[in-house]
Structure formats: structure tokens, C-alpha cells
Amino acid sequence: MVKIAVLGYGTVGSGVVQVIDDNYNEVATSAGEEIxxxxxxxxxxxxxxxxxxxxxxxxxxxxxxPEVKVICETMGGIEPAFTxxxxxxxxxxxxxxxxxxxxxxxxxxxxxxxxKNNVTYLFEASVGGGIPVLRTLNTSLKHEKIDAITGIxxxxxNYILTKMNKDGADFDTVLKEAQNKGYAERNPEAxxxxxxxxRKIAILSSLMSGEYVDSNKVYTEGITKISTExxxxxxxxxxxxxxxxxxxxxxxxxxxxxxxxMIPNDNPLASxxxxxxxxxxxxxxxxxxxxxxxxxxxxxxxxxxxxxxIDIVKHDGHISxxxxxxxxxxxxxxxxxxxxxxxxALSDKKAAMDVFGSNVDVLSTNEVNDEYAFVTSKMPExxxxxxxxxxxVVKNYIRMYM
Amino acid sequence: MVKIAVLGYGTVGSGVVQVIDDNYNEVATSAGEEIxxxxxxxxxxxxxxxxxxxxxxxxxxxxxxPEVKVICETMGGIEPAFTxxxxxxxxxxxxxxxxxxxxxxxxxxxxxxxxKNNVTYLFEASVGGGIPVLRTLNTSLKHEKIDAITGIxxxxxNYILTKMNKDGADFDTVLKEAQNKGYAERNPEAxxxxxxxxRKIAILSSLMSGEYVDSNKVYTEGITKISTExxxxxxxxxxxxxxxxxxxxxxxxxxxxxxxxMIPNDNPLASxxxxxxxxxxxxxxxxxxxxxxxxxxxxxxxxxxxxxxIDIVKHDGHISxxxxxxxxxxxxxxxxxxxxxxxxALSDKKAAMDVFGSNVDVLSTNEVNDEYAFVTSKMPExxxxxxxxxxxVVKNYIRMYM
Numbered sequence: 001m002v003k004i005a006v007l008g009y010g011t012v013g014s015g016v017v018q019v020i021d022d023n024y025n026e027v028a029t030s031a032g033e034e035i036x037x038x039x040x041x042x043x044x045x046x047x048x049x050x051x052x053x054x055x056x057x058x059x060x061x062x063x064x065x066p067e068v069k070v071i072c073e074t075m076g077g078i079e080p081a082f083t084x085x086x087x088x089x090x091x092x093x094x095x096x097x098x099x100x101x102x103x104x105x106x107x108x109x110x111x112x113x114x115x116k117n118n119v120t121y122l123f124e125a126s127v128g129g130g131i132p133v134l135r136t137l138n139t140s141l142k143h144e145k146i147d148a149i150t151g152i153x154x155x156x157x158n159y160i161l162t163k164m165n166k167d168g169a170d171f172d173t174v175l176k177e178a179q180n181k182g183y184a185e186r187n188p189e190a191x192x193x194x195x196x197x198x199r200k201i202a203i204l205s206s207l208m209s210g211e212y213v214d215s216n217k218v219y220t221e222g223i224t225k226i227s228t229e230x231x232x233x234x235x236x237x238x239x240x241x242x243x244x245x246x247x248x249x250x251x252x253x254x255x256x257x258x259x260x261x262m263i264p265n266d267n268p269l270a271s272x273x274x275x276x277x278x279x280x281x282x283x284x285x286x287x288x289x290x291x292x293x294x295x296x297x298x299x300x301x302x303x304x305x306x307x308x309x310i311d312i313v314k315h316d317g318h319i320s321x322x323x324x325x326x327x328x329x330x331x332x333x334x335x336x337x338x339x340x341x342x343x344x345a346l347s348d349k350k351a352a353m354d355v356f357g358s359n360v361d362v363l364s365t366n367e368v369n370d371e372y373a374f375v376t377s378k379m380p381e382x383x384x385x386x387x388x389x390x391x392x393v394v395k396n397y398i399r400m401y402m
Numbered sequence: 403m404v405k406i407a408v409l410g411y412g413t414v415g416s417g418v419v420q421v422i423d424d425n426y427n428e429v430a431t432s433a434g435e436e437i438x439x440x441x442x443x444x445x446x447x448x449x450x451x452x453x454x455x456x457x458x459x460x461x462x463x464x465x466x467x468p469e470v471k472v473i474c475e476t477m478g479g480i481e482p483a484f485t486x487x488x489x490x491x492x493x494x495x496x497x498x499x500x501x502x503x504x505x506x507x508x509x510x511x512x513x514x515x516x517x518k519n520n521v522t523y524l525f526e527a528s529v530g531g532g533i534p535v536l537r538t539l540n541t542s543l544k545h546e547k548i549d550a551i552t553g554i555x556x557x558x559x560n561y562i563l564t565k566m567n568k569d570g571a572d573f574d575t576v577l578k579e580a581q582n583k584g585y586a587e588r589n590p591e592a593x594x595x596x597x598x599x600x601r602k603i604a605i606l607s608s609l610m611s612g613e614y615v616d617s618n619k620v621y622t623e624g625i626t627k628i629s630t631e632x633x634x635x636x637x638x639x640x641x642x643x644x645x646x647x648x649x650x651x652x653x654x655x656x657x658x659x660x661x662x663x664m665i666p667n668d669n670p671l672a673s674x675x676x677x678x679x680x681x682x683x684x685x686x687x688x689x690x691x692x693x694x695x696x697x698x699x700x701x702x703x704x705x706x707x708x709x710x711x712i713d714i715v716k717h718d719g720h721i722s723x724x725x726x727x728x729x730x731x732x733x734x735x736x737x738x739x740x741x742x743x744x745x746x747a748l749s750d751k752k753a754a755m756d757v758f759g760s761n762v763d764v765l766s767t768n769e770v771n772d773e774y775a776f777v778t779s780k781m782p783e784x785x786x787x788x789x790x791x792x793x794x795v796v797k798n799y800i801r802m803y804m
Contacts, residue, residue, distance in 0.1 A: 015687075018687075019545070019687050022686070022687070023545050023546065023547060023686070023687065026544070026545045026546065026547060027545040029544070029545075029724075030541075030544035030545040031545075032722075124542070130687075130688045130689065130691060131691055132538050132542035132543065132691070135538075135541065135542050136534050136537075136538060136542070139432075139537065139541070139709075139713070140526070140534035140537050140538070140706075140709045140713075141534065141709070142428065142431070142432035142712070143421070143425050143428045143429040143431075143432040143433075143705070143708055143709065143712055144425065144428065144705060145425060145428060266675065268670075268673060268674065268678075268694055270673075271670060271672075271673035272670065273668065276670075283705065284424070284425070285417075285420075285421050285424070285425065285532075285701040285702065285704065285705040286532045286695070286696075286701070286702050286705045286706075287532065287695065287696050287699065287701070287702050288694075288695060288696070289532060289533055289534070289693070289694065289695035289696075290692075290693070290694035290695065291691070291692075291693060291694075292670055292690075292691065292692035292693075292694065293688070293689065293690060293691035293692065294688075294689050294690070294691075297689065299687040299688070299689070300687065300688050300689050302687065303545070303546060303685065303687040303688045304542075304688075306545055306687075307541075307542045307543070307545065310544070310545055311541070311542075320434075322431075
């Protein structure tokens with residue numbers, strides 16, 4: 001019998017307790033031992049709750065109980081989660097978490113701290129909710145030379161883009177609808193500006209490189225500029241528009257970024273719709289492997305946390321995670337060479353032709369008739385940025401996924 | 403340093419050696435020890451090959467060498483692979499294999515034999531080539547109550563169906579083209595009749611139930627009856643036609659089968675095209691998770707075999723696989739309730755209406771005009787079979803995926 005504690009009895013935390021209740025035997029079989037929740041830390045009381053008796057308000061009760069082997073941190077946010085996790089690791093308790101904000105900010109440091117204390121820090125649920133991609137990277141694919149990870153990492157923005165595409169509705173209308181349905185938060189900035197996806201690709205980039213990729217250094221664009229016209233041209237191009245997080249090793253460089261992309265419909269990422277997430281991993285021997293599933297949701301995310309608990313119990317607290325706190329050297333995304341879809345007003349066609357030349361693929365669609373739209377030739381991002389700046393009248397542009 | 407042996411220096415076997423050569427450091431990091439190929443068993447010699455010196459012709463050299471800890475069986479076929487694997491396990495050597503035919507026929511028995519001898523039998527590469535689905539089922543998802551596994555498990559048939567759909571070509575034409583391109587074998591029966599997919603869903607069904615699902619007891623239909631008219635109606639229905647292997651626990655019953663299905667285009671399996679494979683797993687907490695990738699190919703399959711070797715080395719030969727040789731009780735697929743797409747000649751419309759009643763969805767497409775096609779109401783498979791038999795004039799039918 002292994003005793004664990006859950007920090008935070010909110011959505012994910014109560015899900016963790018539920019998974020252990022509902023799948024008690026399966027959890028025991030998988031771990032090789034029964035697993036019991038000894039404490040639930042929360043500021044609130046939960047009178048009448050089945051687990052009322054386990055609720056405590058003082059973290060020290062948990063930290064000082066030598067019976068507690070594993071702590072699930074499902075509070076979210078940086079503090080006090082960071083302090084609690086550090087203390088737990090220093091007290092010889094393994095930690096697993098769904099807290100992507102904290103993992104992106106301090107994950108490598110916490111992995112190192114765990115190593116120092118002969119315990120383990122795991123965070124499967126911090127990327128892709130229930131999708132078991134981190135453990136797979138750390139086990140089945142660890143002998144691959146991973147040269148690219150590309151993901152649809154945020155369900156809210158994917159839902160918005162899917163609805164805009166299907167209904168022909170504009171961004172603001174769909175965002176409001178998503179908020180009403182509870183798919184987007186009242187303050188949606190972290191999602192729609194790409195910050196959430198940025199944290200997740202930073203975590204994946206760290207695992208890919210084995211070093212610390214600081215999410216603040218990952219170039220990030222959100223989806224707020226995407227319009228119905230962009231979707232009309234996407235259709236003409238045989239593409240879908242997706243917000244992608246992408247980490248890539250290429251010619252000795254290491255890129256990590258988040259931005260909307262035009263992605264060809266025959267790429268499996270193009271048909272990942274609604275709130276679903278997907279992560280494509282490319283290895284030198286394996287080629288492409290894609291993982292698809294719910295990127296959020298109480299039970300799915302909680303199941304991933306419990307998967308980490310089991311892994312820790314099964315391996316007696318000793319799992320090596322490929323991550324150090326040595327800062328990774330990210331290459332300047334301005335050096336990345338690609339093509340871009342560009343839209344200008346018809347009145348700016350001549351200026352655009354002067355700047356981008358005639359070596360472009362001109363686009364046409366019946367749905368838009370007062371614009372000049374085209375796909376540029378290949379050029380470095382910084383060259384493209386300089387050109388659009390000198391032109392000054394671009395309605396929108398979207399990167400082409402190649 | 404761990405010494406291994408590779409049995410069979412063909413496509414997959416030479417791939418295994420190549421993965422260990424090319425990713426030597428990554429393999430060592432992942433395993434925690436360097437891994438060296440000490441022997442390669444083959445009937446042939448390979449003069450001039452980099453690994454010429456490792457080639458032996460006598461299995462006993464390998465079996466009797468206590469230095470050899472792991473054996474990769476990449477010969478394929480039942481014999482002599484079965485005998486070699488049994489002897490290896492009895493000699494205290496762990497075995498991993500890509501041999502789906504053997505795993506489907508004797509996997510549970512070999513898993514039990516491995517347990518008895520305190521070693522491990524793994525077979526990740528036997529299903530979905532490089533897609534790491536078996537290890538994930540055995541680790542990250544082991545605490546889930548898995549109620550359904552649905553897969554596109556055969557690349558050849560998926561290539562044929564994709565081409566028929568895109569080009570509007572008939573089965574025989576596309577099969578010939580696939581044979582010319584090397585995507586289908588000269589004797590394509592194992593693929594097009596569904597036997598290969600059947601072996602793989604039997605393996606997945608065994609892992610799902612923890613018991614032995616005999617592939618001979620899995621109801622199997624191939625794709626040879628699928629015509630261009632079926633694709634016209636699929637388009638009208640907003641569906642793709644895919645050969646699916648499906649294992650499902652439902653109302654206390656356990657079904658396992660292989661057949662072509664009409665699958666709605668918004669299901670991610672519908673957009674798995676060409677030679678790619680995909681496996682969708684549904685767990686009670688997790689919901690749907692899908693794994694996608696190359697279902698075959700030298701390097702991808704070999705990478706999965708090497709992943710097994712690493713797992714065995716890392717865990718010192720002790721990995722528990724959820725499979726026993728106790729026969730599973732499969733339910734009669736005749737009891738499965740679903741809807742069916744049915745096509746008859748226009749002259750048989752009245753007879754079809756008499757048999758299937760008016761509670762059907764009639765289909766129409768501009769591409770076919772001398773047929774009466776419809777989707778039946780829900781009924782058990784055996785009721786449907788009785789009705790089509792009594793009707794006697796059905797051109798084709800395809801199950802609806804629900």
C-alpha cells in the first residue's frame with residue numbers, strides 16, 4: 001500500500017481522487033501495489049464529500065508524514081505550488097503535476113532537485129492532457145534522434161479555428177460562443193495569444209533537447225488576427241489553419257515557436273478539430289508518429305497524473321527524465337526559411353508586387369474579391385518581416401507549413 | 403555492455419542492426435548501458451557487410467552463449483521462429499519480435515513461458531510497426547478500463563482504399579498498381595482478405611482482455627468486394643471507407659472483428675490515408691486517444707524492436723505483460739447491433755423494401771443511377787445476415803461505424 005497526497009481539490013485534483021476510486025483495482029495492478037489517497041490539501045472544507053476526512057489545510061502535515069511517498073500537485077499557478085513542490089522533493093517525496101505554467105517556468109530545476117533527492121518529478125498531464133506523449137518520449141522514443149515536434153497544443157484556439165472554418169463566422173463571434181459554452185475563459189488571453197501553447201512547446205522543446213528552453217524566449221503569435229478571408233484562401237490552397245507549436249532541429253540550429261500555420265489537408269494535423277490536441281513527433285528512424293486525444297478535461301488529465309503516480313510507485317521513485325536546467329541555445333526564428341500567405345487590398349497590389357516580386361503564387365477565391373493574395377517564395381522570416389514592414393499595408397499573413 | 407543477437411538479417415533484422423549502429427549513443431542513454439549485437443543468425447553469408455563477422459548459421463551458438471541477454475526474432479513466420487523463441491526463453495534470454503504471425507498464434511503462451519523463466523517477451527513491432535501503442539497500453543494506460551480499441555492496422559489495404567477513393571479507380575486496377583509499387587505483395591491475400599489486420603486486432607484484443615484471443619475466432623472480412631459505387635455512396639454519407647479491426651467490451655460482451663466500415667469524416671480515423679496505420683484506444687477515464695504512424699517500413703519497425711530491447715535491458719529482464727494463455731470468451735459478432743449501408747439493383751428495390759421495411763435512410767448520388775441504396779435501421783448482425791440471405795440480390799453492403 002502506497003500513500004499519496006493530492007494538493008488542490010479542484011477540477012484535476014478531484015479527478016485524480018476519482019480515478020483512484022473508480023479504477024482502484026486497475027491502478028493497483030498497474031502499480032503492483034494498492035494506492036491510497038491519505039491527504040487532500042485545500043483551503044476549503046468539503047463537508048459531505050466522500051473524502052472529507054482526508055482534507056487538510058496545512059501542507060506541513062503532508063510534508064512531515066513519512067508515509068506519503070508521492071504528491072500530486074494539481075493546484076495550478078506558480079505560487080504556492082512551486083514552494084510546495086520544492087519542499088516535497090527536498091523531503092524525499094516524488095512529485096507529479098498537471099501544472100503546465102509551473103513546469104514551463106521551473107520544470108528543469110525541479111527535475112534536477114528531484115534527482116538530487118533520489119526521487120522523481122513527472123508532469124505528463126502538463127502537455128496534451130490525457131495524451132501519453134511525454135512518457136513515450138522518455139521511454140519508447142528515447143533512442144530516436146528527434147528532429148521535430150509539432151503540436152496542436154491548445155484546445156480553446158483549435159475549437160475557435162474549427163468553428164470559424166465550419167461556420168464562416170468571425171473571430172469575435174466564435175470567441176463569445178466558446179466563452180458561453182465554457183470552452184474559453186472569460187479572460188481568454190493565455191489561450192488566444194498563444195501563451196498556453198507556448199508553455200507546452202517549451203516543455204516539449206526542453207525534453208527534445210534535454211536542456212531548459214525558457215518559454216519567454218519562444219517566439220509566439222496567437223490567433224486574434226485570423227479572419228474569415230484567411231479561411232477562404234486556406235480552402236483555395238487545400239489547407240487548414242491551425243495554431244501550431246513547433247520545435248525543430250535543422251542544420252545545426254534549434255527553433256521553437258508558436259504561430260498559426262496553413263497546413264495541407266493531407267497532413268494528419270489538419271484534421272484535428274474542435275477541442276482535440278495532437279502532437280506529431282519525427283524521429284530519424286521512426287519517421288512521423290502522431291498522438292491525438294483530449295488536451296484537457298477533468299478525467300483525461302487526472303488519468304495522466306495517476307499514470308505518473310503509478311510509474312513512480314512501480315519504479316520505486318527512480319525514473320530518469322531527459323531534462324537538465326542548463327539553458328538551451330535557441331536559434332533566432334528570423335533565420336527560419338519558409339513561404340508565407342499574404343493578403344493586401346487590391347489597391348495595394350502594385351506595391352506588394354514591387355516588394356515581393358513576381359515569383360509568387362497568386363491566390364484566388366470566389367469568396368473574396370477586393371484583395372490581392374499570394375504565397376511568397378521561400379525566404380527567411382526576418383527578410384519577410386522587413387518586406388512586410390516596408391510595405392506597411394498587409395491585411396494579414398500566415399506561415400505556410402512545409 | 404549488454405550483448406544481444408538478431409535472428410534473421412532481412413528487412414527488419416538489418417534495420418535493428420542499423421538503428422543500434424546509427425543511434426548508438428541514444429540507445430545507450432535510453433538503456434543505461436551500451437548495447438552490442440554479438441550475433442546475427444541467418445542462413446546466408448554477407449561477405450563485405452559491416453557485420454559480416456557477427457553472422458552465424460547455428461542457433462545453438464547463440465542459445466548457449468550466456469553473454470547473450472536479449473534475442474530479437476525478426477525472421478517472420480511460425481517455424482523455425484517459434485522453436486527458436488521457446489528455446490531462447492527456456493535458456494533465460496528475453497525475446498522481442500516483430501513477428502505478428504507468431505505473436506497472434508502463440509504470443510500468450512510465449513508470455514507465460516517468459517514469466518516462468520524470469521525473463522520478458524515483448525512484441526511492440528508486431529502491431530502498427532513503429533507506433534508505440536503496445537508499451538503505452540502496458541504502462542501509461544494500464545490503469546484505464548479499456549472498452550474499445552479500433553485500428554487501421556494494414557497499410558496495404560489502406561493504400562488501396564485511399565487510391566480507390568481519390569482516383570475513382572476500381573479495386574483490381576489499384577491492387578495491380580500497388581503491387582507494381584511494392585505496396586502490395588504478389589500474393590496479396592493476407593492483406594486484402596483481412597488476415598493481417600485480424601492477427602493484429604487479435605493481439606490487441608488479447609492485451610485488452612489479458613487473455614488469449616485466438617485470431618482464428620475473430621470474424622474477418624476483407625476489402626475485395628468494395629467498389630467505386632461504394633465510394634460514391636460514402637461521399638454522399640460524409641464517410642470514408644476503412645478496413646477496421648475492432649475490439650470492444652459492451653454490456654458484458656466482448657467483440658473482436660475485422661471488416662470494412664463507413665466511418666464519418668469527422669472521426670480522426672477517417673483521415674488516416676495511404677499506407678499509414680492508426681489505433682484508437684478508448685478508456686473509461688481517458689476517453690479517446692489515437693496513435694498514428696507508419697505501420698510498416700524497415701527503420702520504423704526496427705526502431706520499435708530496439709525500443710523493446712532497451713526496455714528489457716533497463717528493467718533487467720523483468721517486465722510484466724498483461725496477457726495469459728487462458729482462452730478469452732469472445733461473443734458472437736452476430737449479436738452486435740449496428741446499421742448497414744446496402745446496395746441493390748434498381749429492379750430489386752421492391753424486394754429490398756419488403757425485406758428491410760421503410761424505416762431506412764435512402765441514399766442518392768449523381769454518380770450511380772441504376773441502384774437502390776439505403777442505410778438500414780439498427781439491427782443485430784445475424785438479423786441483417788438473415789435478411790440479406792433471404793433477399794439474395796445484394797450488390798454489396800458495408801457496416802456503419804457508430
